[in-house]
Amino acid sequence: MTTIDTVVIGAGHAGLAVSKLLTDACREHVVLDRGRIGNRWRTERWDSLHLLTPSWMTRLPGWGYRGPDPDGYLSVGSFIGYLEAYAASFDAPVVDGATVHEVSAATGEPAARRYRVVTSRGTWHTRHVVIATGPHGTPYVPAGLAGLDTARVDLVTSNNYRNPSRLGSGGVLVVGASASGVQIADELNRAGREVTLAVGTHTRMPRRHRGLDIFWWLENTGRLARTIDEMDDPVAARAETSLQLVGRDDRVRATEDLDLGRLQEHGVRLVGRLDAVEGCTARFRSDLAANVAAADATLAELLESFDRFVERVGLGGQLWDGPRPRPVAIGPARTRVDLRAEGIGTVLLAAGYRQHHPWLRLPITDADGTVRQRRGVTPAEGVYVVGQRFQHRRDSGQIDGARHDARAVVDHLLAASGTPTPATAGAGARRREPAA
Template sequence: MNPQPEPIGPIPHHDVVVIGAGQAGLSMSRQLTDRGIDHIVFERDTIAHEWRDTRWDNFTLVTPNWQCALPGYRYDGPDPDGFMTREEVYAWVRAYADTFAPPVREHIAVTAVTAAAAGGFDIETTAGRLHADQVVVAAGGYHTPTVPRFAERLPAGIRQLHSAEYRNAADLPEGGVFVVGTGQSGAQIAEDLHLAGREVHLAVGSAPRVARFYRGRDCVAWLQDMGHYDLPIENQPGGLGKRENTNHYVTGRDGGRDIDLRRFALEGMALYGRMVDVRDGSFLFEPSLEKSLDAADAVAEGIKDSIDAYIARAAVDAPIEPRYQPVWRPDHETTVLDPVALGITSLVWAVGFRTDYRWLRVGVFDGEGHPCHNRGVTGTDGLYFLGLPWLHTWGSGRFAAVARDAEYLADRIRRTARETAAA
């Protein structure tokens, strides 16, 4: 077969290429548009598709609607203290794109980015090649669903799926459902199944939890007033290690409430420690359930301690509220379980994702494949990341602070362009 001929004429050029058209990529586009900077946005699917395609039917935000803000665009609906559903978030982000008509090319995937010998970056896409002076990667940090190697040893009759594939309880076969993982997705999916009347088994990990409301307000509102969400990652306890932390579990469903795994256990949900293996058809667990429940409660109570201290320091008039008391404790730790004998017919892996930047052929990654950056600015001139968890603050991977991060990078991009032009 003869090779495809090289394109005739100059390769197309843009000052900036943005990769990804979710809320981060759109925020970047708006900031660049406001500054009159030439750019194009490539999206392998459609604008904001992740909100529509990778969340379950009853998904809601866990942060209140008043915290949702993009550049020049804020939530202005009827329920600022509520929590948008999956469909509402998708519609809200799509409507944002309509406010300024970003130059998005949908259904075009970026397949390679390399540093160009003459400066800038050579970019290969499914629609052809081009060159850019600067590149913003706004493709998120959750690329490939994680499933442990021992998943291949599950009994053949058990249907497996990742949390990104879960949609609703009715899609699963009749019988018990096992959920592995208690980060935000795992805890909320377990609740979704429980509320649907399914028999649920849950392997509890080390994720912390937070109360939904305390002393008359959403805990998010208290923490916002305390400046918690504006504190840069390097000033947080644990520093850059925060980027590896699991999010606190809580829910915005039905107006928002705690997720109390102990309460679920009282209502019939079976809880286990961390799942570590499958052998001879049996699930194996660490005897870590009680320790994990106590640790999650301790984090929630510690957050309340900080809120109490703020209320006292600022002399805020707030109602007194009794502290949480555990409603259930395990009387034993199950370490071996026969899923078939218990009638378990499906399993949901809610154990996270890993990054996949194989197409980004620039040396800006650590040994684990995570990008090295300072507030999204890498060690390679002109290459940036936006929308990653803890890019700069807690809100960087959320609606709370992506606008601020995009503004910072847009100013940096403009300054770099001017310095390059003057050289």
């Protein structure tokens, strides 16, 4: 058993951001991970995946992208290398292969040993715990899939998908049309698979607007910095779907939009939200046209707001004004598909994730597994969380946004224990402005 001031759980970008700030404050701590640095990126992502955010936006406390292509999109392998270099830059105290079995109150112990963290590599008694396991807990499997005949049709969740060759033969029904779903559907289609895509509510987004990456607009117009306190419906805000985007290393295709219209043009069949599967018969709702129209309307409003921003700040003469994305044309969609008759051998589920902390033995989670918190501070004294979706800012769940929540959490931790807050470390790469 080891006694230590702070235990950080998770050695991804959020956990390392916290570790860097604790290191700067000379606070004793350890970072535990069930695998290695960036473990989910190593084990739960498909082979061709690239970050959705441009490399200039890959910023952590005291660290930023320094490579030759700031406007490109890092591959999974490159991003893992980025995290490893970051950890090495301040000698992060990472203990890998430490699967957490239990986090509980250490009753009867002094404040310095308030919590007990039991892992496969030993037990720590600690005053503070920072949960930095990220927003991707366990894949969400809709109840309607319980009736699928898995003896005849494979069920694969997106975290277990690697590439088309690793799937069984036949066509693929992809469930979910947010970032993962549209990217996987596109890859399968390009590999020659027959693809059907079940579409629910989604957020359509162009890769670029008026010559600049969409994330330049989201950052510079202040949308990414909006806080949960500014939202009319915080629950709905935290349930916002991920953007229909793709990052590519091919400079010719890097600016291509990936939306339902393009997928449809390439032969992907669109259907509504999956309702239920009985044996090998899948039923879908008749909501496809309505969901597509709603996403197109929201996109049009967003781009109009960007254009008003251009005029307001006087950039109109610097940014060309190109054509807007066309509305997606939707015809009649099928509401019932016989998977075997259609030659569909795999249902690939990309319907998002739900929080999952089976090791957390503290009364700080809601019925859905979400950790209750405000600005990363939970109801349990000395227990914090970083890296959750819309934790405080809209970008909290993104790589770039975690640095803000990490700073707020570490500042609170230091203040609560009577330690002066050190000067804020550099945020990383500077903000990129449009070329004149």
